[in-house]
Amino acid sequence: MDLTTTLTSLQNLWKATPPLYLALALALFALTATIYHIKSQPSQPLPSQLSKPLPSNPSKTPPRPPVWPPSPYTLPTPSPYPNWTLTGTKPLPYRPFRYGPKYHTTMGLRTVAPAEWIELDSDFPKYHADKARRIAERGPKCCKTAPEAWGAAVELLSELREYLPARYPGLYKRTEAGLENLWSGERIVTVGELREDPMVTCGRLVQDDLAIMMEREDGQYYLLAGAILLPGFWRLEDKFGMGLSEIHTSGDVPQFRERLEKGMMNFFRRVKPEEMVARNNYFLQVDDDLAWSWSIGSEDSEHVSWGTAEKNRAIEHHHFRSERQTFRRLPKSGGVVFTIRTYFHPITEIVEEDYVPGRLASAIRSWGDDVSRYKGKERYGEVLLEYLDKKHDEQVKRGLDLSREDEVRAYPY
DSSP: OOHHHHHHHHHHHHHHOOHHHHHHHHHHHHHHHHHHHHHTSOSSOOOGGGOOOOOSOTTSOOOOOOSOOOOOOOOOOOOOOTTOOTTTOOOOOOOOOOOSSOOOOOOOOEEOOGGGSOOOOTTHHHHHHHHHHHHHHHHHHHEEEOGGGHHHHHHHHHHHHHHHHHHOTTTEEEOSSEEEETTTOOEEEOSSSOSSOHHHHHHHHSSSEEEEEEEOTTSOEEEEEEEOSSOBSOOHHHHTTOBHHHHHHHTTOTTIIIIIHHHHHHHHHHOOTTOOEEEEEEEEESSOOSSBOGGGOOTTSSOOOGGGSOTTOOGGGOEEEEEEEEEEEOTTTOOEEEEEEEEEEEHHHHTTSTTHHHHHHHHHHTOOHHHHHHHTHHHHHHHHHHHHHHHHHHHHHTTOOGGGHHHHOOTTO
């Protein structure tokens, strides 16, 4: 019961209630007023870098402070990745699409073990080279850290320093000043006086792109740190500083308001440092650039869209782009780290895998108009579906047992 409801009840009781019940009502009023007063008190002081003047209108309640004080949680030291080598560990075959006829718009979160936070494989040298080139050519456009997120970025760098040499001892060695990359010979400073923005250093260490969402005093999460070097279709400078909802609505994410927003906001507010979740998605691309899909326009264009892509290019130009994303809360700063590991393969390569062409064709046909526009289907759909149908028929004719698919490759593989 809130205070206004209680006062209304008391007015009615004064007119019609015997003295005994009126006494009980007064006691209830006193208890409710006490609870209301306690609930209205702030739970903790605001960090100085997030503080803002209180509203001038005294009738408006000031925004609540962030709810994530520092936690003593420490990410467990992972066991080494089984039999990992830079040449022998191939990219995991994520194929995160489902059969139609219905396309499900969900966050699709699943729990993962802390040891599985970062995935490195034999593609590391290419990703490392692409990132180094992008940092040199476009550094501030791809890597940014707001002052209020600096501590979170340094915390992320510190966590990678602990995690990577334990998980991938064949690639990284911990040093007094940070890490040594045993393949490239780089000695990377992660403690003390840093040589560059901590997000730049984080980006050099892994194949993932990285982002940190920070909660402000309005209770919303904002993109305030990022190393987005291989994004394909979006630019950090367009989204930097935006709130979680605006990031998605400005990008016209299908059915975000109707199906995703509430669940996503609740997830960001509730995820704990000891929890880690992952999700996968997929796109089609009609050029061969991992870093930026130039077919949708120049990366420096004011506006980019699928409208600039050449329609029905030959199948040799089609690529399958899949992302594995993880989310976890940094225990000290409270920021939510968002990792984006992209897997990138020619369509002509993945269709040789059993069940893939038939399932992908069914998934594409299940897209509604909004999803089709978002994923650019009009630019490549005719050529791609004809090719997928042909490859599926070839698999069926050679005796592929469609009833055994779930045994062979369960989602998201």
